[in-house]
Amino acid sequence: MRVSLPEEFLTRPLAHRALHDVTAGRPENSRAAIRAAIVAGYGIEIDVQMSADESAMVFHDDNLDRLAMATGPVRVQTACALEKIELRGGSEAIPRLAEVLELVAGQVPLLIEIKDQDGEMGANVGALERAVTADLAGYDGPIAVMSFNPNSVRHMADLCPEIPRGLVTDAYQVQDWPLPEETCAFLRGIPDYDAAGCSFISHNHKDLRRPRVMELKAAGAAILCWTVKSPQEEERARQIAQNVTFEQYLAPFPA
Known part of the structure; x- marks a missing residue:
């Protein structure tokens, strides 16, 4: 079953990892960044990783080192432990997806990227997808899920077929990905x-003219793109994409 992406995802620019700016005390995927995006009226894109006890946590990287005041893999820490680890550049700890859903509460579109837990874009998935599905039960508002790993997206189709889903896609140049050429x-x-x-x-906004992207658009697929970082990049991306995921500037709302 294919579920259409709600119109709000095409009319409100999507703040990448929420409206983050560490100079203003708003780290990536933080409550502060999410609140700022809501106030500005932007849609929100967030990432989820899995805790050791299989809770969905709103965090981008596999490891804590870059974004948090801790080191090591996210997945070896329990949800309770992660909730106590402070994010760099702010005064908050890592939130659970369930808390973020309560915070957004349908006020703006929310796009959830399920990070690959397999490590090879393979079929060893399921636990994080189940955790996300459990948290989404009863959520009222424009929501969609996506992943680079197609196996994850197919799993979400089985678990919650009523929620719109998509693929995060790229040119998959081998030098940019720790994957075999055949996988790329x-x-x-x-x-x-x-x-x-x-x-x-x-x-990827730099690769939007790929024939496969154009083919999908012609067949009716909604085309979003990542991650636009300037008005100039946005102008080029919108020649093909219907909406942008942005950071490092404030994207204008379409007229």
Whole structure:
């Protein structure tokens, strides 16, 4: 079953990892960044990783080192421990997805990227997808899920078929990915779009003229893109993409 992406995801620019700015005390994926995006009226893109006790935590990296006042993999820490680890550049700790859902409460569109837990974009997925599905139960508001790993998206199609889902896609140049060439070549073709019942992709804004992207758009796919960092990049991206995921500037709302 394919579920259309709500119109709000095409009319409100999406703040990448929420409206983050550490100079203003708003780290990536923090409550402060989420509140700022809501006040500004932007849609919000967030990331989820899994704790040791299989809770969905709002955090981008596999490891804590870059973004938090701790080191090591996220997945070896319990949710309770992660909730006590402070984010760098702010005064908050790492939030659970359930808390973020309560904070957003349908006020703006929320796009959730499920980070690859397999490590190889393979089929060893399931626990994080189940945790996300449990948290989403009863959520009232514009919501969608996506992942680079097509197996994750297909799993979400089974777990919560009523929620719109998409693929995060890229040119998959081998030098940019710790994956074998055959895996990159496979993912580059976006082969799982129909099998996963997707209604959108979020593609690297530098690669939007790829024939496969144009083919999907012509077939009715909603085209989002990541991650635009200037008005000039946005102007070029919007020649093809219907919406942008942005950071480092304030994206204008379409007229």
